[in-house]
Each structure stands twice: as structure tokens, then as C-alpha cells.
Amino acid sequence: MSGAVEDLLRGLAPRVLGTLVRRHGQFDACEDAVQEALLAASVQWPEQGTPREPAGWLVTVAGRRLTDQWRSEAARRQRELAVSVEPAQEDDLNRHVDDTLKLLFLCCHPELSAPSQVALTLRAVGGLTTAEIASAFLVPEATMAQRISRAKQKIKDRGFPEGPERLPAVLHVLYLTFNEGYNATSGPDLQRVELTAEAIRLTREVRRLVPDDGEVTGLLALMLLTDARRATRTAEDGALVPLAEQDRTRWDQDRIKEGVALVTETLATAAPGPYQLQAAIAAIHDEAPSTEDTDWPQILVLYQILDRMAPNPMVTLNRAIATAMVHGPVAGLDLLKSLDEDKRVAGHHRLDAVRAHLLDLAGQHEQAREYYRKAAKRTFSIPEREYLLRKTSG
DSSP, rough: OOHHHHHHHHHHHHHHHHHHHHOOHHHHHHHHHHHHHHHHHHHHHHHHOOSSSSSHHHHHHHHHHHHHHHHHHHHHHHHHHHHSSSSSSOOOHHHHHHHHHHHHHHOTTTSSHHHHHHHHHHHHSSSSHHHHHHTTTTSSHHHHHHHHHHHHHHHHHOOOOOOOGGGHHHHHHHEEEEEHHHSSSSSSSOOOOOHHHHHHHHHHHHHHHHHHOOOHHHHHEEEHHHHTGGGGOOOTTTTBBGEEEESSSSSOHHHHHOOOOOOOHHHHHSSHHHHHHHHHHHHHHHHSSTHHHHHHHHHHHHHHHHHHHSOOOHHHHHHHHHHHHOOOOOHHHHHGGTTOHHHHHHHTTHHHHHHHHHHHHHTOOOHHHHHHHHHHHEEEEEHHHHHHHHHTTT
């Protein structure tokens, strides 16, 4: 099968699956039918040519597979009922989105845990195999298969969400997927490019469907501006390279240009939200020629706004670094004290790592080494652990 046909099928698969699930329900049966239709297309299209309406062709073939499975009159009536229960009046969002976004919404059902939402989204919308998802999250394939199966069971027969209230959940899942790819929480690799690439692709799709949403645009900008640094985050041997030591001339300028344009556009036309603010911070970093020449006062202001708008210990950690760069390391260390009793981050390796970094800046090198050692013991990422251990001997 040619690469062009493979790429076309990969892009069409979530839309076709979304169409069938919307019409018939029964997620598992529809997914099996779509997989059979994709297999048929991969065999026929290279030989006979791509049909004029490839999505319609896949829907028709997959629908026939379902018909073959549902032979009884009772099954036929159930199928007709599933089609008839769509709401007669849809809100503005549902009226204008296609089945890909609806499928994303379905995968982000509020009764699912965040890991299950991510796994199901990557399987149903991203087109990754269960084995690929299991490998990305470092769990056995059987474990991931059970997780996805349980997720499907929870949303079975519940239908599509009505209204835009689930869009934040969709964005959160895409944000988590990107973060796991950009900074893997465990394992031998710092980054998982397949996850960041898939998160960016899916976020582009969401923006295509809801182009006027400021947070969708902000999230895409944040991903592009962050991913622009990917090539310089590790040395040839896989060792972690911190932001201050990266070769900024090797950052992806095309991605930076696109990301800056997106965040500039959305901040001018939409009410600012957390993703837009994070994108603005990323843009400042990407446009600065060096750490010393970075506009830290502006970054600090943005983090202060973000910390008020969406309080989060990780935001406070970053705000502490910006505070140290503007007002000195002692001020940053004072801010970190507010997190010592926060159960969400107490004992997390990032709190120890940031404290160690600020202690180093303050000239308290022995104490810094102590916290670097603590952080190294608490992380499951091998590149992070090795970097932190190197700092203990610096």
C-alpha cells in the first residue's frame, strides 16, 4: 500500500468511525466494521484507484459489514432506533462539527479517568494500535487492551454529548497526550515523538472544526512553540539538555513563526485563557536569543495571571523560577515554601529539582546537591534521573 493511501485512510478512519457510532451506537461493532473497511480499501484502492468519495465508500462498506452482523429483525429495529434518537434540535456547536470532533467528545466522556480518555482517544481517533499505545505508556499490551475495553464499555449506548461543555475535556486530553510525549514520565527516552505528533495533528483537526475558539488556538500554539525545541532537548547520547544550554539556532523556526502568529491572533480576538497564556510564555522563550536576554518580567506577570486564573502547583513552580530570575533566588525559594504542604506536589521530584536549582543560584551548593539527589530518587524518567545525578557532582 502506498504512503499516500495509508495517510488518506489514517485521516478518514476517525470520521468514518464517528459517523457509524453516531448512527448505530455499539462502539466495538462499529470499530470492527471500520477496520474491515480499511483493510478492504488498502487492498482495492492501490489497484482500482481511490474512489471519488473515499469517506462515503468506507462508510458504505463498513455499514455493509454491520448489516451482515445484524441479521435479525430485532437487531434491525434496534439500529433504526439508534438513528432516530438523535436530538431534533442541536446547539450551534453540534450543528457545525463533523463526526471526528464528536468522536473526540465521546472518547472524553466524564465518567472515564484521564488515562482512559487519552488511551481511547489515541486508539479511536488517532488510529494507534493497542500495542503502540501500550508501548508509549510502558504497560503490557494486555493491560492497555483491558483499559481500552473498559473505557468502551463505560460509554456504550450513552450517545454523543450535547453542547460545547465537553470541549475543555477534549483539550485537556490533547494537552496530557502532548505532555506525555514531550516529557515522558518514565522509561529510557525523554520524548515520545509519536505522541506529540499525534496530539498536534488532532489539535489541528479540532481547530479546523471550531476555528473561533481562543483556547483551541492557544493550545495549538502552545504545542507548536514547545515542540519547536524538540531537536535540542537531548544530546546525541540521549542525555537531557536543559533550556538554558540548548542551541537555539537549531530550534524549528517554521513552528515558532506559526505558533507566534496563532497566539498573537487569538490574544487579540478572544478572551485570554490558560492555554493562551502558556502559549504567550512559550513565545517569549522561543523569541529570546538566550536565557539572559529573555523578558523575565513579562513572563512573571503572565505566570501571576495564570496562577490566579487556573491555580496549579506546576504553575507555581514555574512562577517561582520566573520570580527568581526577576527578584533573585531567595524570593523564588520563599514562593516554593507555599507548596511544601500541597499534597498534589509534596514529594514530587519537580519540586525538589526546582528547589535545588534555586539553591544553586543562591550559592547554597551543598543544599542544592541534597535536593538534586532527592529529585533523582523520585523520578521514573531515566534521562531526568541521570541529569539530576550529574548535578549532584557539579
